[in-house]
Amino acid sequence: MTSDTLATELSCAIDQLEADNPAGALETLTAYLTKHPADAAGHFYRGDSLTELGRLDEAIAAYQTGLKLCPDDPDALTTLGDLLLEVGRHQDALASYRRVLEVDPQDADALVSIGLVYSSQDKGDEAIRAFQQAIEQEPDNLFAWNALGDAWYGQGDHQKAIEAYQQGITLDPQDPAAYHNLGELYYDLEDYDEAEDQCRTALQLDPCFSMAYLTLGGICMDQERIEEALGYYQQYLKHERSSLATEMLAEVKAVVEGLKEELGKQ
Secondary structure, three states: OOHHHHHHHHHHHHHHHHOOOHHHHHHHHHHHHHHOOOOHHHHHHHHHHHHHOOOHHHHHHHHHHHHHHOOOOHHHHHHHHHHHHHOOOHHHHHHHHHHHHHHOOOOHHHHHHHHHHHHHOOOHHHHHHHHHHHHHHOOOOHHHHHHHHHHHHHOOOHHHHHHHHHHHHHHOOOOHHHHHHHHHHHHHOOOHHHHHHHHHHHHHHOOOOHHHHHHHHHHHHHOOOHHHHHHHHHHHHHHOOOHHHHHHHHHHHHHHHHHHHHHOOO
């Protein structure tokens, strides 16, 4: 089989993934890898397909197989770390991110990822040090500034959290996540007007930013704006596509049904 044919087969699987057809991509890649088991890229894309299907343990195994064939791929190592973190294998995730730094000591995102592992373990001080180290290495790293804001917020230092989020906005005024982070912070501080403004700004930048709809729904619920809350929650259900949000989707669906009944809607 020629390299052009191989590229065509992989391209087909990639197209299926981009068309939100992970089951089709998985079938294509599984068949491809039975014939070409030494193709690391095929294993990585198979891992992506499994991730989209919510089969994270199998996705981890696929990435591990690919990395045996191509052990110095920083993108694959990062993705493996993300998957390991998602399933709670913190030490394994740290090992994968640290391997990224061995391959590329200048990869500031790997430092942020290490900080996120510490955050998930409630090791706030270690997380903040990792985020700050990433910023020292790459001062315009938006990922690091937003993560630092989350960490300061977790430590109860709201002012430092606001400053970090605002620095993220300064770096990229078109990033909806930074505005939503600020909105979440103000919401928890019960500054509903500011929280709503920030979330609306996030949606102006990205009308498909599902988490902003979820936060706006909560704001409206707290203010007994029931019909508006229903609308926002329905928008969340429409736009949330992550396979990792299954539990939240189920909760919001139940809330939507309850609100419809309360409002007398079908």
